[in-house]
Amino acid sequence: MRKELRFSGSGGQGVITAAIIFAEAAVAEGKEAVQSQSYGPEARGGASKAEVIIDDKTIYHPHVETPDLVLAMTQKAADKYYKDLNPDGLLVLDEELVPNPPDFPHIVRVPITKLAIEEVGKPLFANIVALGALTHLTGLVSFDQVKDSVSHRVPQVGWDAVEGK
Amino acid sequence: MAKARLMQGNEACAEGAIAAGVNFFAGYPITPSTEIAETMAKLLPKHGGKFVQMEDEIGSMGAILGAALAGAKSMDATSGPGFSLKQELIGYAACAEIPCVLVNVQRVGPSTGQPTAPSQADVMQARWGTHGDHPIIALAPWSVRETYDVTVMAVNYAERFRTPVILLMDEVVGHLREKVVLPEHVDVYPRRKPKKTRAEGYQPYTPDDDLVPNVADFGQGYHIHVTGLIHDETGFPVGSPKITEDSIARLHEKIARAGDEIIHTESSFMDDAEYAVLAYGGTARTAYEAVRAARAKGIKVGLVRLITIWPFADKVVAALAKKMKGILVAEMNYGQLVGEVRRAAAGACPVELCGKYNMQAFVPAEIESAIDALVAAHQ
Incomplete structure (x- = not known):
């Protein structure tokens, strides 16, 4: 059941944190999970990519090769990372920040950052909104578990973001 | 648990x-x-x-x-x-x-x-x-x-x-x-303690039976002198050829004599293997995947993973080389440990390098191709 997920955007958007929380939720549900990341030397603004692999068997090679899902939070990330997607996979885009969706048959556009601003009050929570969307779209981990994992990582306000309050 | x-x-x-x-x-x-x-x-x-x-x-x-x-x-x-x-x-x-x-x-x-x-x-x-x-x-x-x-x-x-x-x-x-899942208990080696008092003639750098000295910690009531100069058992520097030779030999020997105990390796898919991939650290995870893929194609290849890099697993590699048709060393560099593997293999079988140094970790296909090349070159 190996499932490979890639979370991409720019430094500061919280894609690495979202990936960690997703992997934590999987581990809490008894699955095998690994999470890795790559980023430039910059603290903010450089390209940022995090990966999660979930399996029911031991995971050896720890990096994503053919993602089943790519989350892209910037146009640059979308253009760069959709290419090696599993043809049956899913490309999840931030609707506003990726105005020109790549040519891929399975795209879901979610107003991630807009929801974070309008519903939770700050763009800072976009990663948690994205996490909610991915939980719903993949069905790999339960919503309750993700909520629990978020609450271990972030204060109440981020918790509200998952629930779309 | x-x-x-x-x-x-x-x-x-x-x-x-x-x-x-x-x-x-x-x-x-x-x-x-x-x-x-x-x-x-x-x-x-x-x-x-x-x-x-x-x-x-x-x-x-x-x-x-x-x-x-x-x-x-x-x-x-x-x-x-x-x-x-x-x-x-x-x-x-x-x-x-x-x-x-x-x-x-x-x-x-x-x-x-x-x-x-x-x-x-x-x-x-x-x-x-x-x-x-x-x-x-x-x-x-x-x-x-x-x-x-x-x-x-x-x-x-x-x-x-x-x-x-x-x-x-x-x-x-x-x-x-x-x-x-972390273990609930680990065995801990305690700090070595002096076995003699000052009155009994304690010298901080007198080797114990295992050739390791029981140097007292500062504050335990002993007089200690510590230096990077070659020293005798008192801890003070000496210009003696004999003490210099003995000191350097003892530094080596205290670890060399425990070699088999501290050299840790792990083998996977090696029972009937004719070829071996040797790897360590993160690269070994990808090598494991590559070996598994090569096995699925019918290639009799296994993985030998070094956990202890130094002292080098000379005996393990020498014995391996005598049994294998070829060894592939996968490492994220221009070729470093491969030299040690060749030295230890001593010509008993060919040793090839699969090196990578472009900022990116290996992917399984790269090591798998190198296994294919090794097998093709050394039937």
Whole structure:
């Protein structure tokens, strides 16, 4: 059941944190999970990519090769990372920040950052909104578990973001 | 049983160190080792230990040596640029027989190189980075859980042999988060204690039966002199050829005689193997996947993984070379440990390199292609 997920955007958007929380939720549900990341030397603004692999068997090679899902939070990330997607996979885009969706048959556009601003009050929570969307779209981990994992990582306000309050 | 957690390699290193009794950490944070310092800063005070962020890498290494002499179990963590700066004091610790663990989470070099990118190119520096004849112990874990275990091992070896131990991690494992269940108990090697009083003629550098001296900690009531000059059993420098020869031989022998016990390797798919991939650290995970894929095609290939890098597994490799039609060494560098494998194989079978040094970790297909090439070239 190996499932490979890639979370991409720019430094500061919280894609690495979202990936960690997703992997934590999987581990809490008894699955095998690994999470890795790559980023430039910059603290903010450089390209940022995090990966999660979930399996029911031991995971050896720890990096994503053919993602089943790519989350892209910037146009640059979308253009760069959709290419090696599993043809049956899913490309999840931030609707506003990726105005020109790549040519891929399975795209879901979610107003991630807009929801974070309008519903939770700050763009800072976009990663948690994205996490909610991915939980719903993949069905790999339960919503309750993700909520629990978020609450271990972030204060109440981020918790509200998952629930779309 | 302890609960499964998602944990990072660098965090597991810090937690393993604390479990093994490390109570002093001095460091100067550097990517990709920073989380070790971060975790130590968070956890050490809760365990009654001390964390000091020093002014630079050399100061950090000096601080852990001083703390070790004062009775602490001490550790420092760095990456390539810091590893270079610390070399002089690693030699000091080897000569003055000061127990300490230095973690090097390797990144691409030389110099500042590529700060966030994985590499395994400090393997020979770990062996020969400091000048002079000296032994070293270096260990390389391949998983988050093994990082915990190997850190405990590193602290124990440092104490048992009174030597610097290098924990040679790589970015792949250091930054990887994965599911771990930590052990509830680990065996801890205690600080060696003097077996004589001053009145009974105690000398700090008199070797015990295992050739390791029981140097008293400062503050225990003994008079101790510590120097990087070659010294006799009193700890004071001497210009004697005999003592110089004996000292250097003893430094080597105290570790060499325990070789079989401290050289850890692991084999997978080797029962009927005709070819072997030899790898270590994060690369071994990808090699495992490549070997499994090659097996699925009917190639009789296995994986031999080195956990102990130094002392080098000469006997394991020599015996392996006699049985194999070919050995492939996969490492994230331009070719380092492959030279040691060739030396130990001594021509018994061909040894080929699958090296990578472009900022990116291996993918299984690359090692699988190299296995195909090895098999095609050496039927």
